[in-house]
Structures are given as C-alpha cells and as structure tokens.
Amino acid sequence: MSSSASLFLVRAPALRRLPLRSALLLAGLLCVPAFANDYWLNAILIPFLILSLAGLGLNVLTGYAGQLSLGSAAFMAVGAYATYNLVVRLPGLPLVADLLLGGLIAAAIGTLFGLPSIRIKGFYLIVSTLAAQFFVEWIFTRVSWFSNNDSSGVLSAPKYAVFGWQINSPVSRYLFVLGTVVLLFAFAASVVRSELGRRWMAVRDMDTAAAVIGIPIARTKLLAFALSSFIIGIAGALWAFAYLGTVEPDGFDLNLSFQILFIIIIGGMGSIGGNFLGAAFIVLLPILLSHAAGVLASIGVNVGQLQNLQKILFGTLIIVFLIKEPDGLARLVQIARQRMRDWPLSS
Amino acid sequence: MNFFLEVLLGGLLAGVMYSLVAIGFVLIYKASGVFNFAQGSLVLFGALTFVSLVERHVNPWIAFGLTLAALVLIAIAIERAVLRPLVNRPPIVLFMATLGLSFILEGAAQLFWGAQVHGLDLGIDDKPIELGGVMISQFDIFAAAVAAVLVIGLSLLTNRTRLGLSLRAVADDPLAALAVGIRLPRIWAIAWALAGFVSLIAGLLWGARLGVQFSLSLVVLKALPVLIIGGFSSIGGAIVGGLLIGASEKLAAVYVGPLIGDGIENWFPYLLAMLFLLVRPSGLFGEPAVERV
Numbered sequence: 001m002s003s004s005a006s007l008f009l010v011r012a013p014a015l016r017r018l019p020l021r022s023a024l025l026l027a028g029l030l031c032v033p034a035f036a037n038d039y040w041l042n043a044i045l046i047p048f049l050i051l052s053l054a055g056l057g058l059n060v061l062t063g064y065a066g067q068l069s070l071g072s073a074a075f076m077a078v079g080a081y082a083t084y085n086l087v088v089r090l091p092g093l094p095l096v097a098d099l100l101l102g103g104l105i106a107a108a109i110g111t112l113f114g115l116p117s118i119r120i121k122g123f124y125l126i127v128s129t130l131a132a133q134f135f136v137e138w139i140f141t142r143v144s145w146f147s148n149n150d151s152s153g154v155l156s157a158p159k160y161a162v163f164g165w166q167i168n169s170p171v172s173r174y175l176f177v178l179g180t181v182v183l184l185f186a187f188a189a190s191v192v193r194s195e196l197g198r199r200w201m202a203v204r205d206m207d208t209a210a211a212v213i214g215i216p217i218a219r220t221k222l223l224a225f226a227l228s229s230f231i232i233g234i235a236g237a238l239w240a241f242a243y244l245g246t247v248e249p250d251g252f253d254l255n256l257s258f259q260i261l262f263i264i265i266i267g268g269m270g271s272i273g274g275n276f277l278g279a280a281f282i283v284l285l286p287i288l289l290s291h292a293a294g295v296l297a298s299i300g301v302n303v304g305q306l307q308n309l310q311k312i313l314f315g316t317l318i319i320v321f322l323i324k325e326p327d328g329l330a331r332l333v334q335i336a337r338q339r340m341r342d343w344p345l346s347s
Numbered sequence: 348m349n350f351f352l353e354v355l356l357g358g359l360l361a362g363v364m365y366s367l368v369a370i371g372f373v374l375i376y377k378a379s380g381v382f383n384f385a386q387g388s389l390v391l392f393g394a395l396t397f398v399s400l401v402e403r404h405v406n407p408w409i410a411f412g413l414t415l416a417a418l419v420l421i422a423i424a425i426e427r428a429v430l431r432p433l434v435n436r437p438p439i440v441l442f443m444a445t446l447g448l449s450f451i452l453e454g455a456a457q458l459f460w461g462a463q464v465h466g467l468d469l470g471i472d473d474k475p476i477e478l479g480g481v482m483i484s485q486f487d488i489f490a491a492a493v494a495a496v497l498v499i500g501l502s503l504l505t506n507r508t509r510l511g512l513s514l515r516a517v518a519d520d521p522l523a524a525l526a527v528g529i530r531l532p533r534i535w536a537i538a539w540a541l542a543g544f545v546s547l548i549a550g551l552l553w554g555a556r557l558g559v560q561f562s563l564s565l566v567v568l569k570a571l572p573v574l575i576i577g578g579f580s581s582i583g584g585a586i587v588g589g590l591l592i593g594a595s596e597k598l599a600a601v602y603v604g605p606l607i608g609d610g611i612e613n614w615f616p617y618l619l620a621m622l623f624l625l626v627r628p629s630g631l632f633g634e635p636a637v638e639r640v
Contacts, residue, residue, distance in 0.1 A: 116625060123382045123438070123579070127620045141610075142608040261443070308458040308462075312454035315450030315451035318443065318444070319428075322440055
C-alpha cells in the first residue's frame with residue numbers, strides 16, 4: 001500500500017475485526033446444510049474440513065516450528081486407532097473425552113518420534129517421521145489387539161453420540177466436524193500468537209540464534225511435535241469416524257502424508273487461514289478435473305490418462321507456487337484484499 | 348553357518364542396489380545442495396523409457412543413448428525451470444520443489460508409456476550359483492560389478508578431470524567457485540545429468556529384478572536410510588550405507604522377523620538409520636554443519 005493512500009484510510013487494527021469476520025464465516029458455514037445435499041456434505045465439505053485440520057496440525061510443526069514431517073498420516077492413524085479403542089473398550093466415556101484422549105495419545109507418540117529432532121537437524125529428520133509412517137502402518141496391520149482382534153483388518157467405525165445427540169446423518173456429521181475444527185483452529189491460532197508461537201518461529205528462522213537468546217530448543221521443538229500430533233490425531237479420528245466410516249491402516253498411507261504437505265505448501269506455510277485454502281484446493285481439483293474429463297474425452301483425450309495429467313498438473317502447481325508465491329494462497333488472498341481496499345485511490 | 352553367510356552375502360549384494368540409487372542423490376546434493384526426492388522418479392522414467400523403446404524394436408544401445416539424451420534434456424530443463432528461479436531459497440523449499448518434480452516425472456512417464464508392467468531382460472539370469480560352498484545370485488554379482496565400475500568411473504571423473512575439479516569446487520564452496528569463473532548453472536545441469544545417468548543404470552538393474560512399473564519409483568524410500576547412514580555428501584558413504592542396510596535388513600528379516608511378525612523390512616532400515624543418527628547426527632561420512640549466527 002502506498003503512503004498517499006494511507007492518509008485517507010483510517011484503518012482499524014486487523015485483529016479487532018477478526019472476531020466479527022470469524023463469526024460471519026461461522027454463520028455461513030452453519031447455514032450450509034440448509035443448501036447442500038448429501039453428496040456435497042459427504043464427498044466435499046467433510047473431507048475439506050478434516051484435511052484443513054490436518055493441514056493446521058502440520059503447519060504448526062512445519063510452517064511455524066520449521067520441522068519437516070512426512071509422517072502426518074501415521075499420527076492420524078494413531079489418533080484414529082486410539083479413539084476407536086477408547087470407544088470400544090471404555091464405553092462409559094463420552095465421545096468428547098475419547099477424542100481428547102485419542103489426540104493426547106497421538107501427541108505422546110508424535111513427541112516420541114520427535115525426540116530425534118533434539119539431536120538431528122534438517123533433512124536428516126525426515127528419516128524419523130518416515131520411520132513413524134512405516135512403523136505405524138506395520139504395527140496396526142500386524143498387531144490384532146489394536147483392531148480389537150477383528151481379523152478382517154477393516155473395522156467399521158462404531159456408532160457415536162455427543163451428549164445424547166446421535167451423529168449418524170451427513171448433516172450431523174458435518175456439524176460435529178465443523179464444531180471440532182472451529183474449536184481447534186481457535187486454539188491453535190491463539191497458541192501461535194502466544195509466546196510459544198514466537199519461540200517456534202525463532203527456532204524455525206535460526207535455531208542457533210534462538211538458543212543464544214535463551215530459548216529452550218528441545219522443549220520448544222517437542223511442544224511443537226506434541227501440539228501438531230494432537231491436532232493431527234484428532235483429524236485422524238474424524239477422518240476415520242466421520243469421513244471413511246472405517247478404521248483401517250490403508251486409509252492412512254504415505255500418499256495422505258504428501259497430500260497434507262501439499263495443503264500447507266499451496267495454502268501457505270506459517271498461516272492459519274491458508275490451511276482452509278490449501279485443503280479446498282486439494283479436495284476440489286480432482287473433482288474439477290473429473291468434470292473436465294467429459295470435455296477432454298470429447299476432444300479425444302483418453303480418460304485413463306486423466307490421473308497422469310492430474311499428477312503432472314499437481315507437480316507443476318507446486319513448483320509454480322514455490323517459485324512465484326512461497327507464502328501460498330493465503331498471501332495471494334491478502335494481496336488481493338489490499339488491492340481492493342486501496343482501489344480506486346491508488347493503483 | 349553357511350545359511351548365515353548366504354543371507355549376509357545376499358543382503359550385502361542387495362545393499363549395492365540401494366547404493367546405486369543413493370549415489371544419484373549424493374551427486375545432486377553435493378553439487379547443488381538439493382535433497383532430490385525425485386531421484387526415484389528419475390529411476391522410473393529412465394527404465395520405463397528404455398523398456399518402451401526396446402519394445403518398439405529399437406536397438407538396445409540406441410535406446411540407451413536416446414534415454415540418456417532425454418535425461419540430459421530433463422536435467423537442463425530442471426536447472427532452467429526449477430533450480431534457477433529458486434536459487435538462494437531455503438533447502439526445505441527446494442526439497443518440496445523436487446517433490447513436485449517427482450509428480451511431474453511419474454505422471455509424464457506413465458502418460459507417454461502407459462502404466463502396465465514391462466518385463467526387462469538384461470541377459471543375465473537371476474539364478475543362484477555356488478561360490479565356495481555358498482549360493483549367490485548371478486544377477487547380484489553382476490549388479491555389484493556394475494556398481495563397482497560406476498563408482499570407479501565417477502571417482503576418476505571427479506578426481507582426474509577438469510570437469511571433476513569444477514564439480515568438487517562447487518560442492519566445496521559455491522561462492523568461491525563462482526568467483527573463479529565456474530558457471531554454476533552449467534555445473535548444476537551436469538550434476539543432474541550425471542544423476543540421471545546413474546538413475547538409468549539403477550533403473551535397468553532394479554527393473555530387471557522387479558519388472559518396470561510404478562513401484563520402481565518407490566526404491567527412493569529404500570535408498571533414503573542408506574543415504575542417511577552414509578551422509579548426504581559422500582559417495583563412499585552411500586556404498587557403505589547400502590551394504591550396512593542391505594545386510595542388516597536381510598538378517599533382521601530372517602532372524603528377528605519370525606519373532607515379531609513379517610514385513611519388518613519396510614521400517615527396519617529407518618529404525619537403524621535413526622539409531623545411527625543419534626550417535627552421528629550427520630551420518631557416517633557426512634560433514635557436520637558449522638553454523639554462524
């Protein structure tokens with residue numbers, strides 16, 4: 001924004017308007033079930049919200065604290081299996097407690113695999129998160145105790161209810177996911193604005209300098225792993241209970257970890273709202289492409305090639321984003337908003 | 348005892364195959380400081396292009412040349428379109444760019460050549476022969492010989508030629524190399540082309556064993572722990588790491604596997620790599636990072 005324009009515009013601090021904006025957005029999202037049909041809720045809105053949440057979790061770790069992770073899906077699996085076992089084995093507990101405990105268990109496992117980060121830096125660290133990814137997939141396939149000794153390996157998610165409210169229809173699942181997502185986003189947003197969030201950013205930007213000014217590096221990194229895995233674990237439980245409807249190791253493979261990483265690259269590293277943008281992109285692009293398939297098929301493109309084209313498009317977009325807009329869609333939206341505000345007073 | 352030796356030798360030789368993939372990583376990491384996740388896709392792309400050309404009745408040697416030319420072109424394109432615009436950006440950004448690159452390469456390879464499994468016959472049987480009372484696969488010995496030739500060739504190239512001198516200069520200090528007139532972009536393209544060559548060799552050997560198909564790009568996940576143990580910047584480290592991983596993985600699968608369940612070779616190398624890192628955070632032969640504030 002140029003300085004001449006700022007003379008004419010009296011700008012309220014952005015933060016003061018934030019609650020109003022969030023409330024408007026929330027009201028909009030609450031009204032959605034009135035318009036959307038079941039397909040929209042099941043295939044688009046629910047995965048969109050859950051992936052945003054998983055993106056938020058990874059963003060805390062990678063975008064704010066600067067620790068690269070390729071094991072997000074593993075921590076989602078831990079959250080899902082932990083919640084499942086709590087629901088099945090301790091029927092007396094309310095679902096909210098199951099979810100919270102499931103998240104805490106995921107946080108504990110995440111912290112465990114984060115321990116090497118105290119000694120190992122940079123790329124060497126991805127070995128630890130990849131170890132988590134493969135080990136978790138293996139143990140949930142092999143050890144039948146985790147799947148309640150069910151031999152099929154595919155568990156259907158049990159029926160569940162919150163405070164007597166049965167969650168079985170698409171609308172109720174949507175609202176349940178929405179409520180969880182909103183609470184966790186509010187929580188994470190306040191944490192990254194706190195002293196802890198500033199410490200994370202200091203460690204991300206230069207850990208040696210952060211250590212010099214007295215930030216306890218080990219504790220700061222481990223707290224990032226813990227909060228990140230907590231959020232990702234709850235996202236995993238929602239993914240299994242509210243989206244897939246089943247609990248199975250195959251639902252949480254390395255591909256899902258990559259998808260979550262792409263969400264934060266495209267949405268914006270080190271941004272809270274960007275996770276929504278990135279997740280919307282990841283969920284909507286394949287749907288748009290399959291709609292485009294009809295058009296492409298009519299001009300002679302083999303439909304079977306679509307998946308390859310989609311891969312190429314994805315890869316290209318990632319590289320273009322990294323080159324042109326390293327801060328992702330969140331930054332583009334910010335720039336656009338600034339332009340709108342300045343217009344027509346300055347060009 | 349013989350059985351133990353057989354498992355050990357089989358593991359060591361399998362490890363050589365991992366090293367081949369890891370060497371490609373090292374070449375690129377040393378020259379451009381990029382952790383290249385797309386190495387596995389280069390392996391897939393090379394093998395798939397070669398096989399598809401041969402299936403279209405192109406002479407294998409010409410097919411090899413054509414594939415190599417394609418990989419060189421890709422290296423130049425990567426330098427132009429990805430490395431140059433991203434110069435001076437944090438390593439994590441470059442790593443993620445190579446993730447995108449691997450998607451493009453995998454998509455393009457399958458777009459051109461289809462996704463079905465191709466058999467690849469290099470003319471060497473995967474039959475065991477007896478050597479001093481121990482059964483070893485002929486193919487493994489061939490692969491080890493190829494790897495040895497490759498490593499000797501690469502070390503001659505880096506230690507005895509002018510090009511090698513520039514490569515080492517860039518690896519040592521890019522700024523100083525620039526200052527004495529070495530063209531960084533050209534060196535990057537050459538390093539990526541070399542890595543493409545290595546990945547083509549690796550792709551042919553792996554393809555002959557597993558069949559040329561999408562899963563070939565997953566050998567990158569096998570090569571990662573190798574790389575981590577050896578350190579990112581040492582070709583010798585890649586070899587030693589490969590041998591270590593190969594041997595211990597096979598031994599663990601045979602002796603530990605029955606105790607805790609099958610399929611541990613998926614995560615066992617990672618566990619091993621992690622334990623190694625706790626003792627030596629930059630791998631066996633990696634250079635420890637010196638940081639200044």
